[in-house]
Amino acid sequence: xxxxxxxxxxxxxxxxxxxxxxxxxxxxxxxxxxxxxxxxxxxxxxxxxxxxxxxxxxxxxxxxxxxxxxxxxxxxxxxxxxxxxxxxxxxxxxxxxxxxxxxxxxxxxxxxxxxxxxxxxxxxxxxxxxxxxxxxxxxxxxxxxxxxxxxxxxxxxxxxxxxxxxxxxxxxxxxxxxxxxxxxxxxxxxxxxxxxxxxxxxxxxxxxxxxxxxxxxxxxxxxxxxxxxxxxxxxxxxxxxxxxxxxxxxxxxxxxxxxxxxxxxxxxxxxxxxxxxxxxxxxxxxxxxxxxxxxxxxxxxxxxxxxxxxxxxxxxxxxxxxxxxxxxxxxxxxxxxxxxxxxxxxxxxxxxxxxxxxxxxxxxxxxxxxxxxxxxxxxxxxxxxxxxxxxxxxxxxxxxxxxxxxxxxxxxxxxxxxxxxxxxxxxxxxxxxxxxxxxxxxxxxxxxxxxxxxxxxxxxxxx
Numbered sequence: 001x002x003x004x005x006x007x008x009x010x011x012x013x014x015x016x017x018x019x020x021x022x023x024x025x026x027x028x029x030x031x032x033x034x035x036x037x038x039x040x041x042x043x044x045x046x047x048x049x050x051x052x053x054x055x056x057x058x059x060x061x062x063x064x065x066x067x068x069x070x071x072x073x074x075x076x077x078x079x080x081x082x083x084x085x086x087x088x089x090x091x092x093x094x095x096x097x098x099x100x101x102x103x104x105x106x107x108x109x110x111x112x113x114x115x116x117x118x119x120x121x122x123x124x125x126x127x128x129x130x131x132x133x134x135x136x137x138x139x140x141x142x143x144x145x146x147x148x149x150x151x152x153x154x155x156x157x158x159x160x161x162x163x164x165x166x167x168x169x170x171x172x173x174x175x176x177x178x179x180x181x182x183x184x185x186x187x188x189x190x191x192x193x194x195x196x197x198x199x200x201x202x203x204x205x206x207x208x209x210x211x212x213x214x215x216x217x218x219x220x221x222x223x224x225x226x227x228x229x230x231x232x233x234x235x236x237x238x239x240x241x242x243x244x245x246x247x248x249x250x251x252x253x254x255x256x257x258x259x260x261x262x263x264x265x266x267x268x269x270x271x272x273x274x275x276x277x278x279x280x281x282x283x284x285x286x287x288x289x290x291x292x293x294x295x296x297x298x299x300x301x302x303x304x305x306x307x308x309x310x311x312x313x314x315x316x317x318x319x320x321x322x323x324x325x326x327x328x329x330x331x332x333x334x335x336x337x338x339x340x341x342x343x344x345x346x347x348x349x350x351x352x353x354x355x356x357x358x359x360x361x362x363x364x365x366x367x368x369x370x371x372x373x374x375x376x377x378x379x380x381x382x383x384x385x386x387x388x389x390x391x392x393x394x395x396x397x398x399x400x401x402x403x404x405x406x407x408x409x410x411x412x413x414x415x416x417x418x419x420x421x422x423x424x425x426x427x428x429x430x431x432x433x434x435x436x437x438x439x440x441x442x443x444x445x446x447x448x449x450x451x452x453x454x455x456x457x458x459x460x461x462x463x
Contacts, residue, residue: 079441080359080360080361080362081362081376081383083441084362084364084372084374084383084402084404085383085385085386085402087404087443087462087463088462088463089404089406089407089460089461089462090460090461090462090463091407091409091458091459091460092123092125092128092459092460092461093128093410093459094123094130094410094446094457094459095130095410096410096412096455096457097115097117097119097121097457098115098116098117098151098412098448098455098456098457099115099116099117099151099432099447099448099449099455099456099457100113100114100115100432100433100446100447100448100457100458100459101114101115101116101151101152101153101154101432101433102114102152102153102154102155102166102432102433103155103433103434103435103444103446104155104156104157104164104435105435105436105437105444106122106157106161106179106180107180108437108439108440109124109125109126110122110123110124110125111123111125111435111444112133112155112164112182113155113433113446113459114151114152114153114154114155114166114167115151115152115457116150116151116448117151118135118150118151118152118167118169118171119132119151119152120132120133120135120152120155120166121133122182123459125442125444125461133177133182134184135167135168135169135175136168136169136173136175136184136187136242137168137169137170137187138168138169138170138173138187138189139187139189139190139244140189150171150196151167151171152166152167152171153167153171153196153197153198153199154166154167154197154198154199154200154210155200156200156201156202156208157179157202158202158204158205158206158208159202159204159205159272160205161179162178162179162205163176163177163178163179163185163205163222164176164177164178164179164182165200165202165208165210166200167196167197168187168189170189171196171197172189172192172193172194172195172196172197172212173187173188173189173192173193173197174187174188174189174192174193174197174200174208174210174218174220175187175188176188176208176222184242185222185242185243186222186242186243186244186245187242187243187244187245188210188218188220188244188245188246188247189244190244190245190246191246191247191250192210192218192246192247192250193210193212193213193214193216193218194212194214195212195213195214195264196212196213197210197211197212197213198211198212198213198264198265198266198267199211199265199266199267199268199279199312200268201268201269201270201277202270203219203270203275203277203291206221206222206223207219207220207221207222207291208220208222209268209270209277209291209295211265211266211267211268211279212264212265213264213265214264215252215253215263215264215265215281216250216251216252216253216265217250217251217253217265217268217277217279217289217295218247218249218250219247219248219249219250219251219291219294219295220245220247220248221245221248222245223245248293248294249293249294249295251289251294251295251297253265253279253281253285253287254285254287254297254300262281262282262283263281263282263283263285264281264282264283265279265280265281266280266281266282266309266310266311266312267279267280267309267310267311267312267323268280268312269312269313269314269321270291270314271314271316271319272316273316273319274319275290275291275292276288276289276290276291276298276334277289277290277291277295278312278314278321278332278334279312280303280309280310280311280312280323281309282309282310283306284302284303284306284307284309285300285301285302285303286300286301286303286312286321286323286332287299287300287301288300288301288334298334299334301332301334303323303325303330304328304330304343305325305326305327305328305330305343306325307325307326308325308326308352309323309324309325310324310325310352310353310354311323311324311353311354311355311356312324312356313356313357313358313363314358315358315361315363315377317360317361318333318358318361318377319333319335320332320333320341320358320377321333321334322356322358322363324352324353324354324355324356324365325352325353326352326353327345327346327347327352327353328343328344328345328346328353329343329344329346329353329356329363329365329375330343331343331377341377341380342380344375344380344382346365346367346373351367351368351369351428351430351450352367352368352430353365353366353367353368354366354367354368354430354431354432354447355431355432355433355434355447357434357435357436359436359438361376361377361378362374362375362376362377362383363375363377364434364436364443366430366431366432366433366434366445366447367430367431368428368430368431368450369428369430369450370405370406370428370429370430370431370447370458371403371404371405371406371428371431372403372404372406372431372434372445372462373401373402373403374402382401382402383401383402384400384401384402385400385401385402404462406429406431406445406447406458406460407458407460408429408458409429409447409448409456409457409458409459410456410457410458411427411449411454411455411456412454412455412456414455416453416454416455417454420453421451421454427449427450427451427454427456428450429447429448429449429450429456429457429458430447430448430449430450431445431446431447431458432446432447432448433445433446433447434446440463441463442461442462442463443461443462443463444459444460444461444462445458445459445460445461445462446458446459446460
């Protein structure tokens, strides 16, 4: 049976710029005659002029030396440790949008974001221009008891960055867009979730898993035929058309004996190396699933800190999951009975860990108190500020824990703010999402006020 189709509002695709990992041009010279070609002089390698390369060269005395084996990896590790203390913030204006929950880099200039007010938009970090993306609508009428105030909690790009998965106009539905045009492709609104989608993870270019507040995981297969054919699908009125799909598999999170009614899936992270999916539920458990054509549960582990487990990330290099809770980040290696890495405490006044990301062995922590922390998992300590160098300071002296504090953002001074919060001038913004563009050494951070009733936003580019 052919998939049913739905029209959406006519729109112009945003002028997304193609990502360029690097620009190079090849020059081919045509030579007339049969004579031998002259020998070319070997080209000298291009000078690397970034600050990180300069600092590394000065530190190891690399001037004039040939590059040693493993130098690139060593340089990358050095850059990961050095970058946070070099970052400077530039705030981005988002108007009156309410709380950014999710974000992903589309290319070197543009970031796609989702908000609590159920807005999907692309922001150009250079010009500040915002382009709103129309949301896909379910085929049938909206639920009679639609619950307002959820918004878009998850945005994920597939490995080849040809598809984007997020929520639909109904936050229970999974929406798939094509990249780079962001044209709608298909909507998972048939026999899927009965409550809000909180997390999404791609298993491959055509298989995604969504986790919902209804306590289920849904595995979706994106048919390549739909991908190829949907480009030409338009209604007679010229509106874009998209297919409606159903999940290939739906699995329930096991009920815990201590808190059986709170098995809501809050975060997902996929290990491509092991083909395994980690899931965190709000009842305080970590679940590991084998991801094939269906999902099969391998184990469930009670987490050491069980309050507000809302974020999860995975490090391929260390084969390690990290779970963010109200005041700690816990590290899990499912193959080890005894965990050797002690949890870290964010010490941010109980406002919680709201976003996490791994790169190499450094984990970035976005807190509910408007700050970014950086933890070296190998050394098991936070990165520290460098003490300012003076005639009286020792060269090896390290400073305090490195903490980047984000700007004020925008806060709506409405009646709720006046009556319930006493008109407090400013609130620290919870950093619900952050994402790195490592080739450009930039960090996008976004969020909004932590109290659920307050309306506001924050977005910043750190570079």
